[in-house]
Amino acid sequence: MLKPALLLTMLLTPLSISVSSHALPLENITLPKGFSIDLYADKVTNARQMALGDNGTVFVGSRRAGNVYALIDSNNDNRADQQITIAKDLFMPSGLAFHQGSLYVAEVDKIWRYNNIEQSLPTIPAPELVYNKLPNKSHHGWKNIKFGPDGKLYIPVGAPCNVCDEPLPFSSILKLNVDTKKVTTVARGVRNSVGFDFHPQTGQLWFTDNGRDMMGDDLPDDELNRVTQVGQHFGFPYVHNTDIADPEFYDPNKAKLNTAPELNLGAHVAALGMEFYLGKQFPAQYYGNIFIAQHGSWNRSSKVGYRIMQVKLQGSKVVDYQPFATGWLQGEKSWGRPVAVLTMPDGALLVSDDAANAVYRISYQATTD
Template sequence: MKYILGVLTLLFAVMYSNLGHTLPLEKLTLPDGFKIEVYAEGVTNARQMAWGKNGIIYVGSRGEGKVHAVVDTDKDGKADKVVVVAENLTMPTGIAYKDGDLYVAAVSEVLKFENIDDVYANSPKPEVVISGLPTETHHGWKYIDFGPDGWLYVPVGAPCNICQTVGDGKFDDPRFASILKFDLATGEMKWVAKGVRNTVGFDWQPDSKELWFSDNGRDWMGDDIPPCEINRVTADDQHFGYPYIHGGDIIDPEFGSGKDPDDYTKPELKLGAHVAPLGVHFYQGEHFPAAYKKSLFVAEHGSWNRSEKSGYRVMRANFDGTEIGSYETFIEGFLNPDDTVWGRPVAFLTLPDGSMLISDDFANVIYKVTYQK
């Protein structure tokens, strides 16, 4: 019996180790000079990533309920070990690292794992640092990060496709459909943005320090409306339209009656309908060509209910320092000509050497993008 178990374990290990190599990376197209390869495999349902001490990369998941540590032990530029840091959490997609501690968003609470780099392999016990957030799991998974002001930014998605979240008997909580921020030292909470259906990615423009975020448009208005959005926060108390206005000018048929689109903040960029933008990332590394510096990368996770699939690609928005210029494809090929899919990009992380990681929660891998002149 022990022999059989040993053989099965060996076979599983071989399958596990070869998983990433079976992905059809040759189908992916990138601009000249860029290369994509698998950095880590077997990272089930890989979502947001954070860079820790000694090059350890922490990765959240959604349906898997686990937090992983991805380690490059031999420092060859590719991970060779994946460790489960925590499990049985509720959609721990959001990951943030600060001062040696790991923060994990699990729908209704945010957990802190102290000195994570020293204890990640020992099933560490977390401390709850934010509690009492809504428990709804519909759009309840989160992307979190510390802003330039030191506060922890935490979105709370709408608990539905389309619904009234203020003054409604079922979902009467003003925190729904918003982005919040918390001072963890005092417990103080402030609103950053309202009228945000579901953001699963944001970043700060490196010069202005303004927050830019993706927002997923509502479903069941047709294949081509409303557009998904890239938005920018430029002032306090901005409302981005949900559930009344979509894409800056489309009045919602259920909740938009009597609403004026000009009363709401319009998107900086309208994307395709249902492309599901998740991670957004201002590139600040030195490895890519100079033209890519401060470009905004967008992970279009891909549609789920469109008659012909859309998204399933990585996009790049040129940025002149004040506004978006062209919006062009950076990586495509995850979507096959027959409308089947083998990968779905989620989030970004620029490494200290300027190369860029991209998580994929469908292929269960993390890719690494490099450039060679």
């Protein structure tokens, strides 16, 4: 009999095509007219969240690999020519953030800081422990982290299960004052957020949240949510989306706490990293839109996701939702799984892929025809 941990790993690993990083079929990626996709870096094992240093270094976390990388484009040809492994054998260091010259790395249960790292590379500074009071549960324990406009470090803590009712800090998004170590619960009832960003005008936190499994192919949807007040509740595990009762944990009184999503993203799409596009390279109509990386389904009868989606806003109202980059899924087989997006100083959009072990660069050039 398979051990439960091994069985879970097998279930969470969708069928994929084995592809050499030197032969990634980027010609299969469909983008709007004028856009193109190229390889920014390959052999970035299990590439997850990215962060941009002040000097242009792209830092990349991983989950299964346990590594943290630095990618450097020293000759400014829009492709990394140096890759430095900053750390190895960490506990799912999926998420990282760059702030005031230092790199912050999130393990499942700890936050580390590498001070003035760009100034010392290729020498790697000794990491400094910032915070070590996070739960050590690996199920949904990997993190996406980011500093907010308030200077605090935002840290999601996923539910340690498919669906369960566990006490805080599980199923929440926290913010940490890295100097005083004070922690505030920003959002509750959040099953598993692995992507968030802050609205460029309001500063409000917007985040993706993965819906629970085992309710069929089409329920419930992943969500795009918005925090309008500290401590807001987003329904999990009692109710999903706007009013879908959980078959195991529904409580009519607790369900009243639910904040409806700004947008339902589709069931099982595995919406992960997201970012408001504030670059100047893309056409003006893209400015302020949200790009969301959908990692793709693992237990749906026919696969969905495996793409980059675009959400158009007017103020804080969603007015459109459509594919931006597709093609990592071919029929029922995938050759890649987008994880996160990152806008570069020139306005190009990087996309990490933890299945193809790659980082892509999507750019725009106006066409005359």
